[in-house]
Amino acid sequence: MRTYRARILSFENPSSPAEYRYMSVDDEGRIVGLSRGKPAITGELVDYSEYLILPGFIDAHIHLPQLHKRAMVSDSLLEWLERYIFPAEMEFSDADFARKVAREFFSTLIRNGTTTAVVYSSPHRGATEVAFEEAMKSGMRTVIGQVLMDMNGPEELLTTPERAASDIRAVASRWHGFDGRLFYAVTPRFAVSCSMELMRTASEVADRMGLYVQTHLSEQMGEIEEVRKLFPWAKSYTDVYHEAGLLGERTVVGHAIHLSDRERAILARTGTKVAHCPSSNFFLHSGVMDLRAHERLGLTVALGSDVGAGPFLSMLEVLRDAYYANAMSPAKAFHLLTMGGARALGMEDRIGSLEVGKEADFVVINPEPLAEAGEDVEVLLSRLMILGDERNVAATYVRGRELWAQHQNERKG
Ligand code: GUN
Numbered sequence: 001m002r003t004y005r006a007r008i009l010s011f012e013n014p015s016s017p018a019e020y021r022y023m024s025v026d027d028e029g030r031i032v033g034l035s036r037g038k039p040a041i042t043g044e045l046v047d048y049s050e051y052l053i054l055p056g057f058i059d060a061h062i063h064l065p066q067l068h069k070r071a072m073v074s075d076s077l078l079e080w081l082e083r084y085i086f087p088a089e090m091e092f093s094d095a096d097f098a099r100k101v102a103r104e105f106f107s108t109l110i111r112n113g114t115t116t117a118v119v120y121s122s123p124h125r126g127a128t129e130v131a132f133e134e135a136m137k138s139g140m141r142t143v144i145g146q147v148l149m150d151m152n153g154p155e156e157l158l159t160t161p162e163r164a165a166s167d168i169r170a171v172a173s174r175w176h177g178f179d180g181r182l183f184y185a186v187t188p189r190f191a192v193s194c195s196m197e198l199m200r201t202a203s204e205v206a207d208r209m210g211l212y213v214q215t216h217l218s219e220q221m222g223e224i225e226e227v228r229k230l231f232p233w234a235k236s237y238t239d240v241y242h243e244a245g246l247l248g249e250r251t252v253v254g255h256a257i258h259l260s261d262r263e264r265a266i267l268a269r270t271g272t273k274v275a276h277c278p279s280s281n282f283f284l285h286s287g288v289m290d291l292r293a294h295e296r297l298g299l300t301v302a303l304g305s306d307v308g309a310g311p312f313l314s315m316l317e318v319l320r321d322a323y324y325a326n327a328m329s330p331a332k333a334f335h336l337l338t339m340g341g342a343r344a345l346g347m348e349d350r351i352g353s354l355e356v357g358k359e360a361d362f363v364v365i366n367p368e369p370l371a372e373a374g375e376d377v378e379v380l381l382s383r384l385m386i387l388g389d390e391r392n393v394a395a396t397y398v399r400g401r402e403l404w405a406q407h408q409n410e411r412k413g
């Protein structure tokens, strides 16, 4: 057992954070005590008095093969994909290269305080297996899926419904649920690059195996126009996925910007979750997602970096853009980042906040030079939300295990 002493904040309530001084974590990595005064039993005391402890950050939408393709300015989403992203993803046919990037990807996420990430791999089964192996070694919590496309892309990246089904079965049967930490997401890229048959097959396999599903929805006008041409019978973009059977409790759709209330109602009725990717939406000029409209209809919203269209791996930097997109209190922004992410994955009973009984996924934050640890909580969170980045992350823990700490690096260096 270990007890951490710090300014400990948790965001289960979107309007005011809970605050503690001590958090005790047992040897299985479960939170067994939180207190404002002295704890009853401490075990080993870890003193982070000058620091904050926050729940681990959850990135609900990120592309592993796009790590090195950030900040490639382009006229539109479809042009950006063709010019930069499809060629970048082709390189992942080389498993050694895929492993090198995957290793760097997970270690960078951890250094940024991300404890759970929902990841798009490339369209290759080999690279996806490698991504799972590296995620396992990293100690992070991850949901990963092989990107599926069978039209409107370079031949090397295309699959068939049959091959997609057998790839998913092979990889998911090995990894889905591994150590209660790794999960598989069936990942049709978006309706522009998937036939109805591929999407139906993907959703059947996901249902049968109890897998997550992730895809992109209504990100840009040109994309939406393309979907209208490809699926003229559909009432809307959302309707295409609904007809394919892809929507449901375990489905996370990225972006979801240009939606009618009718489409929002379909997402809400099916229990589909939204990954809001504000940094990416600003970068590609996709538009501003209307958070209030989503919440009015009862949608669960999480936050995603959407690296590489999003330039920032740090979810603190994504928080700043979330605030610019939709005015909100810092407590609400941190609530979306932590509880929103946990709810989007149906993991709110295990992660997303610091509460007794939950698994101890947390980030140690050095608030300096932005503020002092003893500062008023509103000021502290406001500074972190607008000015925070990787430099403020002092250590990252998943299930009570330290995956990375700044002081370790200093010792090594
Ligand atoms: N839509 C389809 N594929 C992608 C992708 O890789 N990134 C983004 N931002 N949108 C997409």
Ligand code: ZN
Pocket: 061, 062, 063, 216, 254, 306
């Ligand atoms: Zn994306």
